[in-house]
Amino acid sequence: MHNNLLKIDLDMRLAVNPNLVLRIEDDDCALLFDPDNGRVEILNCTAVEIWQQLDGKRSLHEVIGRLEEIYDGFDEDATRQVLALVNSLAGLGAVGVWEQT
Amino acid sequence: MSHKVMRTPRMVDLELTSRCNLSCRYCYYLDHQGVSYQDLPTERWLALIRELGESKVMSVCLSGGEALLREDIFTLIDAIVTSQMRFDLLSNGSPVTAEVAQRLKLTGRCNCVQISLDGSRAEVHEVMRGEGSFAPALAAIRHLQAAEVPVTVRVTVHAGNIDDLPATTRLLLEELNLPSFSTNSISSLGSSAKYDDELFLSPEQRLRAMQVLSGLDARYPGRIEASAGPLAEWQMFHEMRRAHQNGQPIPGHGHLVGCGCVFDRLAVRADGAYIPCVMLPQMVLGMIGESRLIDVWRDAKVLDDLRERTKISLGSFEECRGCDYQLSCTGNCAGGALSLLGDANRPSPDACLRSFERDLAKAGLSLP
Numbered sequence A: 001m002h003n004n005l006l007k008i009d010l011d012m013r014l015a016v017n018p019n020l021v022l023r024i025e026d027d028d029c030a031l032l033f034d035p036d037n038g039r040v041e042i043l044n045c046t047a048v049e050i051w052q053q054l055d056g057k058r059s060l061h062e063v064i065g066r067l068e069e070i071y072d073g074f075d076e077d078a079t080r081q082v083l084a085l086v087n088s089l090a091g092l093g094a095v096g097v098w099e100q101t
Numbered sequence B: 001m002s003h004k005v006m007r008t009p010r011m012v013d014l015e016l017t018s019r020c021n022l023s024c025r026y027c028y029y030l031d032h033q034g035v036s037y038q039d040l041p042t043e044r045w046l047a048l049i050r051e052l053g054e055s056k057v058m059s060v061c062l063s064g065g066e067a068l069l070r071e072d073i074f075t076l077i078d079a080i081v082t083s084q085m086r087f088d089l090l091s092n093g094s095p096v097t098a099e100v101a102q103r104l105k106l107t108g109r110c111n112c113v114q115i116s117l118d119g120s121r122a123e124v125h126e127v128m129r130g131e132g133s134f135a136p137a138l139a140a141i142r143h144l145q146a147a148e149v150p151v152t153v154r155v156t157v158h159a160g161n162i163d164d165l166p167a168t169t170r171l172l173l174e175e176l177n178l179p180s181f182s183t184n185s186i187s188s189l190g191s192s193a194k195y196d197d198e199l200f201l202s203p204e205q206r207l208r209a210m211q212v213l214s215g216l217d218a219r220y221p222g223r224i225e226a227s228a229g230p231l232a233e234w235q236m237f238h239e240m241r242r243a244h245q246n247g248q249p250i251p252g253h254g255h256l257v258g259c260g261c262v263f264d265r266l267a268v269r270a271d272g273a274y275i276p277c278v279m280l281p282q283m284v285l286g287m288i289g290e291s292r293l294i295d296v297w298r299d300a301k302v303l304d305d306l307r308e309r310t311k312i313s314l315g316s317f318e319e320c321r322g323c324d325y326q327l328s329c330t331g332n333c334a335g336g337a338l339s340l341l342g343d344a345n346r347p348s349p350d351a352c353l354r355s356f357e358r359d360l361a362k363a364g365l366s367l368p
């Protein structure tokens, strides 16, 4: 698989990197584990929520729409935070647009 | 100290076989009265490994016995890789040829291989580990290094290798240029009945081992690791003495908190018995094929009791009454307590600072 992600925009249909393992630890946090190098990142519950929505079919627009339904008072600031988070996950190679090579 | 129980274990120890090509005099694994020495067939391990992957376990530690003696070892390792896990491997080194090292490298998932090496020369290493065991152990380290597999060494300290520790350290850290190695000493684990007293360090030898290792630790900072044994005790005992002198307890201590494994780790014996830890092999929680690991992890009463152990205050034990170190002590390993006293819910006497000081005093010595 190949991640050809260049720049995040709201129409993108991002998916999680299938080679990573999400370990839910408790109600507040999860670990994102890369078995190929042993690296572990900590995700909070919002990040986990986003992670679980990134299925390669929904656009980021739709994902944010769903988050608006789940969380009260989800405003523009929250949208910016989601984008920043998705950006940083993409930077880690944890989410992207994946193609079969 | 408040411990959180993970939803599933992060790490699982798999004692893949009870077979071994050596019979080390101090081995805690062999000849345990409470253990049945039978090996599970491949399919049973494969099913468990799949279950571990589904439960999002991150890593397994393969040992035994000598795990590499299993003919299907690379089938099992392939399954570990497919199940998105990493692994560590403990070995005496004999089966680690250049080809085995290369195959381990090719998995891309090996955290580290730990080779047991107890001395810088065959005469020292083989006192406990048997004739002909030194050269293969040393060769194994070299094969692993050549294949660029992360490798470390465990030195088990005993009366016959204390004086050789500086030479062993030179061999490992300078000649072989390992990043680090770890130390322990022979401890009474599993069944204490099998151990002769002469296998253990006397108070004088224990003090000497502490002094030699702490000197080496100062010379090679951060490169000699210890979670038990003379170096770990030296560090812990000094911390406890400092805490007492300053009138400050060590936060989180003062209870039986010496064993944290039960919060994020579990073990499986070669015959398929789930156990809390390799140091508690007689505490069977369930069997592969009869119960799922995840159910055992969540529901086994024995495991819950071990987790609750951390709430037992050292002040509640007769043997700890009036001890200056009560609020800085952890009571140490549950495995030691079970083996020596037949009760895991007591402080382990082999790591008691007060009795160590008393034993030293009888010999006209004291902790510097």
Ligand SMILES: C[S@@+](CC[C@H](N)C(=O)[O-])C[C@H]1O[C@@H](n2cnc3c(N)ncnc32)[C@H](O)[C@@H]1O
Binding pocket: B020, B026, B027, B028, B029, B063, B064, B065, B066, B067, B090, B091, B092, B114, B115, B116, B154, B156, B184, B185, B186, B187, B188, B189
């Ligand atoms: C049981 S062995 C299994 C792996 C492999 N056969 C080996 O010897 O490395 C794991 C480690 O436990 C150590 N060991 C065995 N019996 C011990 C004891 N009674 N006290 C402390 N360490 C012990 C061994 O030296 C070895 O480093």
Ligand code: SF4
Binding pocket: B020, B021, B022, B023, B024, B027, B028, B029, B030, B064, B065, B066, B092
């Ligand atoms: S090589 Fe390991 S398992 Fe075998 S007897 Fe020695 S310590 Fe025990």
Ligand code: SF4
Binding pocket: B314, B319, B320, B321, B323, B324, B325, B326, B327, B329, B330, B331, B347, B348, B351, B352, B353, B354, B355
């Ligand atoms: S008597 Fe020993 S085990 Fe008990 S608190 Fe003191 S040092 Fe710890």
